[in-house]
Amino acid sequence: MQKKAHCRSIPVKRLVQSVRFAKQGKHTRVIAFDPSLTLVGSGRSAYVFKLPGENKALKVFYPPYEQLAVQEADIYQQLSGTSHYPIFHESGDGYLVIDYIEGSTFFQCLVQGKVVDSKQIEQVDLAIEEAYSAGLNPSDIHLHNLILTNDGSVKVIDVARFKQTKQCTQWFDLKQAFTRYYSKRFFPKRLPAFVLNSISTCYKKTRNAHE
Numbered sequence: 001m002q003k004k005a006h007c008r009s010i011p012v013k014r015l016v017q018s019v020r021f022a023k024q025g026k027h028t029r030v031i032a033f034d035p036s037l038t039l040v041g042s043g044r045s046a047y048v049f050k051l052p053g054e055n056k057a058l059k060v061f062y063p064p065y066e067q068l069a070v071q072e073a074d075i076y077q078q079l080s081g082t083s084h085y086p087i088f089h090e091s092g093d094g095y096l097v098i099d100y101i102e103g104s105t106f107f108q109c110l111v112q113g114k115v116v117d118s119k120q121i122e123q124v125d126l127a128i129e130e131a132y133s134a135g136l137n138p139s140d141i142h143l144h145n146l147i148l149t150n151d152g153s154v155k156v157i158d159v160a161r162f163k164q165t166k167q168c169t170q171w172f173d174l175k176q177a178f179t180r181y182y183s184k185r186f187f188p189k190r191l192p193a194f195v196l197n198s199i200s201t202c203y204k205k206t207r208n209a210h211e
Helices: 012-018 068-078 106-112 118-133 170-182 193-209
Strands: 020-024 027-032 038-042 046-050 056-061 088-092 095-099 103-105 146-149 154-156
Touching: 012 056, 012 088, 012 095, 056 068, 068 088, 068 095, 103 106, 106 146, 106 193, 118 154, 118 170
Parallel strands: none
Antiparallel strands: 020 027, 038 046, 046 056, 056 095, 088 095, 103 146, 146 154
């Protein structure tokens, strides 16, 4: 197995060019990338890699979502100076570079049984207020883009939809579920991924039916 470089010597643009995607049914998969990159996540429009030798994440958007890189880069720049979002470093054609955040998503916390407490919920509220103060409309906040860091703080990632105009109640609904169910002593703090995914699917169907 080829060893990964201890420090980055390859320009970011070259690393971006090494990333290859392929359509497989309804999904887009990453099929190749430079061996110095570490794949750390994926979403509805992009794949995320950790850059070699530094604490930065490279987000590469796949077709037809490349233009979202410009929008998300602009949003991160508006959030500059806030405490609950990654620092933005650079962007280019179909990609952006932000801080790599060590920790577990709220989704991973629920699957692993790592407790999310009321102080961390309050941090999400603060992050939302920071976004509003920056002239944004925080939207599409869910368990996969809330990260509980190793020091117990909370970071919000994936802010591409923070400029949409319609009101999003997703975080309000999540917080209600936390208060009504999760925070209760009898409620299990560890849940299987398939249960969480089933709840998410039902929630989306119900929400779409009322829009």
